[in-house]
Amino acid sequence: MAYVSGKRVSRNWVAVLGALAVWLSFSPAFAHHAFGGxxxxxxxxxxxxxxxxxxxxxxxxxxxxxxxxxxxxxxWRYGIPLGFVLAALGGTGLHIAGLDLWLMELGIAGSVVLFGLLLVLARQVKGWVLLLFGSLAGLFHGYAYAEAIIGAGWMPLVWYLIGFTVIQYGVALLSLGVAEYLGSRVSGLTRWAGWIITGVGAGFLTLAVVG
Structure with missing residues (x-):
């Protein structure tokens, strides 16, 4: 058992969720493509x-x-996720342009683990630091997004970029709103979410290292 601010947190859930992430990564239904390839x-x-x-x-x-x-x-609560979203567009552009981004899978999984742990630790991090690391993570995530669109025409490509930009910023703002509304009402909400996110990231990180 682990302790966070005097409270015991079971690591079993983290292990289970990490294993689930690894299993999902092998499933064709979760192959990062909405049209089956x-x-x-x-x-x-x-x-x-x-x-x-x-x-x-x-x-x-x-x-x-x-x-x-x-x-x-x-x-900078609206600017931090916006920085990630814009950087993801840049990462997609890098891939489409044929430029290499080394250690993509490690970068994606590592970013999930890092931000999950920051939520677990519940430490106040300066906004510009979150913007910097969030934007760096966006490059890796965006680079991966391009795999589902390379070879498509310009019209599908443009609307693909619009689609993943809208959904990412929308989900981020929804999460932000939930944290601000429920954070003071539900004790340990963001920390528990942090443990879950860390477990998911750990599963993918393990897969990236082993694979």
């Missing part, structure tokens, strides 16, 4: 694929929720 052919397919990608990728979703939760109460 087929490229979007129209604007609406591109848009739907963009909306789906950050949600069916458990590692991406965990980080988006984490950056929303950790932005609560910050002076």
């Amino acid at each position: 087929e490229l979007p052919q129209s604007w609406w397919q591109g848009f739907l694929s963009g909306l789906a990608h950050p949600l069916i990728g458990l590692d991406h979703l965990a980080f988006i929720v984490a950056i929303g939760l950790i932005s609560a109460g910050q002076n």
Whole structure:
């Protein structure tokens, strides 16, 4: 058992969730593509694929929720997730341009673990630091998003970018709102969320290292 601010936290849930993340990563249903591996052919397919990608990728979703939760109460609370979203666009552009981004999977999983642990520790981190590391994480996540759209036409590509930008910022703002509304009403809410997010990240990090 681990202790966080005098309270015992079971690590069993972290292990279970980490194992779940690894299992999901092998499942075709969670292969980061809304159309089963087929490229979007129209604007609406591109848009739907963009909306789906950050949600069916458990590692991406965990980080988006984490950056929303950790932005609560910050002076830059809307700018921190926005920095991540804009950097994700840049990361997608890097991949489409054919530029390499080393250690992509490690970068994605590591970002999930880092922000999960920051939530667990419940330490106040300066906004510019969160913006910096959130934006760096955005490059890795965005680079991975490009895998579902490379080879598609310009129209599906543009709407794909719009789709994943809208859904990421929306989920982050929803998480931020939940943290600010329920954080003072539900004891330890963000810390428990942090443990779950850390467990998910640890599962993907293990897979990235072993794989």
